[in-house]
Amino acid sequence: MSxxxxxxxxxxxxxxxxxASQSLDEIAKVVGSSKTPVWTRIRKMREAGIIGRQTVLLDAEALGLEACFFVLIRTSEHEADWQQKFLHALQTRPEVLEAHRLAGDIDYILKVRVPNARAYDRFYQALISEVRIHNVTALLSMEEIKSTTLLPIEDGAQENGNAP
Structure with a gap:
């Protein structure tokens, strides 16, 4: 349902x-409206699932999580039981910030945040002890060039190809 x-x-x-910590008054001022319509729209977008949970962004490096690995996983297992075990293993590991199932040669990619390489190895050993994986390649991010949680919200006319 769109x-x-x-x-x-x-x-x-x-x-x-x-x-997201702005008051309704601040948001209303920024968007050029009044508080009540802004609140109504926010409530409706929450109910529709457009707005999810609200959270706080933390600085990983300030918290000692200095190593970011991108983990490429190939598997020869594609049965439902294996997938369920694999997904459970990923969901229970706090080091896994993101996990994506891919099209192409690589089956899955994970974004893993840990303090250092030794901590990554502990993560890796724990993961392969839980589920059978055909091939794992870990890539250490040397520098984060861009990271954002902001989605590119564009004007609806542009999305429909009706831009001026």
Whole structure:
């Protein structure tokens, strides 16, 4: 079910993505509306699932999680039982920040945050003890060039090819 959102909704979403701790008054001022319609729209977008949970972004390096690995996984197992065990293993490991199933030669890619290479090895050993994996390649990120949680919310006219 697709929910229709208009330009004001997009402005509200952009303001929330930038800083969800803003008051309704602040958001209303930024988007050029009043508090009650902004609150109503936010509530409707929450109910529709457009707005999920609110959280706080933490600085991984400041917390000692200095190593970011991208883990490429190939498997020869594709049965439902194996997939269920694998997904459970990923979901229970706090080091796994993201996990994606891919099309192509690589089956899965994980984004893993740990303090150092030794901690990554502990993660790796634990993972392969839980599920059978055909091939694992770990790539250490040397520098994070861009990282954002902001989705590219564009004007609806541009999305439909009706841009001026």
């Amino acid at each position: 929910v229709q959102i208009d330009a004001l909704d997009r402005k509200i979403l952009a303001a929330l993505q930038e800083d």
